[in-house]
Every structure is written in structure tokens, then in C-alpha cells.
Amino acid sequence: PGIKKAPTGVKGLDEILNGGFPKGRPTLLCGGPGCGKTLLAMEFLCRGATDHREPGVFVAFEERPEELAANVSSLGFDLKKLEDDGLLVVDYVAARRDELIQTGEFDLGGLFLRIAGAAQSIGAKRIVIDTIEVLFGTIADAAIVRVELARLFSWLKDQGLTVVITAERGEGGSVSRNGIEEYVSDCVIVLDHRINDEHSTRRLRVLKYRGTLHGTDEYPFLISSSGFEVLPVTSLGL
């Protein structure tokens, strides 16, 4: 029967993913700045709420509230209405742009409580954690951040939440800059946005998807006013 899927509702994507993201498991969306990973993650959340009655939580580490609302409205969703209807909670983790001075042992207990509280408040089934690696910039001790990230992801799995994590693309061998793929063994998707001689092409590739068949090519996609559209044609044909 294969693994259970959480449909994304994104045009063309569920066909490539053979049904959607892995249900109750983490998916990593990785790509450079402006590649559309936050938008795709937000669309997954909003469609989950509107089309499948699956409430969602969006944990934003970078974008400010106004930026997020503008981005979401560009996809044709009304963030405020979804929040008022109790289908979406957005938690803005400012986490202080400047470095948090460390004076001894600590953990990310505050973050856990926030996510647990937001998820419980609406009976969330889906959660997006947008560029959590900002923490590597604000907290000097990367070892503690890594231990806590591992603890967070296993807790999220225990909750049976379908998680989408976005991360910046890495250079050289690593998929993401801070090796977030270490914590996400189920599904890794890479988004690419190339601009050459004024011609910009966006491509999506399923780098890894455990336990299911999936499209293995690089698929072009568009971002329009009604959201993402992945063209299930192989890019070779273009």
C-alpha cells in the first residue's frame, strides 16, 4: 500500500509526488533565496486548511508579518480569514536578529512550547517551519542547536504532524547550508531559480522520497496569482 500521503493541492505536484508529501512525516524544501520555498510551503498549509480541513501552523523565523500576509495574498489566500476561522496560526519568531549572548547551559524549550501551544490551539495536522536555520545565526553554540533540532523533529513525528521545513541550499556536497537534511530522512525537494539572459526558469526536483514512487526529473514550475503550477513535463522536452 506504500506510505500515507498528505495532498499538497499544488497543481501538478501531487502527480509527481504520487499523492502528496509523506503524511505525519517531515519534508524538506531546499533552495536559494527567491526560489519560492516559503510560498510553496505556505500554499501547502493554506490548501490543507481550505481543501482538506487540516488546520496548520506556520512558524516564521525570517519573514515579518506584513511580508508573509502579502506573499500569501499573492497566492490568492486570505491569511487573516484563515486565522480568524481557526484554520491557521502564524507564529513569528523574531529571535532577535542580534546574537543571543550565551551564559551557560540552555535548550530550545521556549520554541517547543510555542509550537505545541499553537498546534494544540487549532488541532493542527500540518506545520511549516520556515528557515529554522536562522537559529544557527543567532545562537553561537551550533552543537546545542543541532541536539535540539533532532529532539524537535522526533517530537513532531510523535505528534503525527505533517511537517514541511524550508532551508537555504548548501554549497558543495551538502543539500542545505546547515545540513538540515540530516534530520529529514523522508522527503527532500530542491527548488531552483535560474536567470540567464533575462530568461528566468524555475525548476523543482524530488531529490529523495522514501518508501514511494515519484517523478525523478527536474520539472519546470510557475508561480502565478493562483499559486504554484508544476508542469509534469520533463525539462528535457523544453
Add this chain to the structure above:
Amino acid sequence: QDLGDTMWEFRLYIAGQTVKSLRAIANMQHICEDHLAGQYRIEVIDLSEHPELARSDDIVALPTLVRKLPPPLRRIIGDLSDRERVLLGLEIFER
């Protein structure tokens, strides 16, 4: 930062009576007694009893200590065992 007679107000966020929490409370009391005797107030917030404050007060790491007074707001994290960094982070300088 002229210590003079300014009033110092701190908020210490913890979650439950863990070793880290108790150590942070004890460390902060000693630091304030040694450096700010008679002109400080420490409010301890246990987020396991008030989880909603984690989001409203934007707390990520625990323990977190916030200096509310004198302004501007300053934040440091950890169990406050490294006194030198606590004094640096809170800008508490010798009189």
C-alpha cells in the same frame, strides 16, 4: 551605565523546576546581591505554567533572562553560570 540608584528589573523565563532553572535562579540572585544590592527586582516566569507567554514574549531558548529596566531591553540565554558574560550581556558595570 551609571549604576547610581537606577532600579534594575529582570524577568527570568524558565520551564519547570529543572536543574537549569534552579541554577539560573540561584545564579541571578547571587549576581544581583553582589552587584545591584537593594536596587533590583527579579520576576521568575515559569512557562510550564504559562505556556502562552512563550509566544507573546517571543521566547525561544530557556532559560532566557530579559532586562526590562533600565531600557533598552536586553536579552541573554543560558543558566547564567558564566558571570562575566552575564554582566557583559546586561551591561552591569562596576561602580
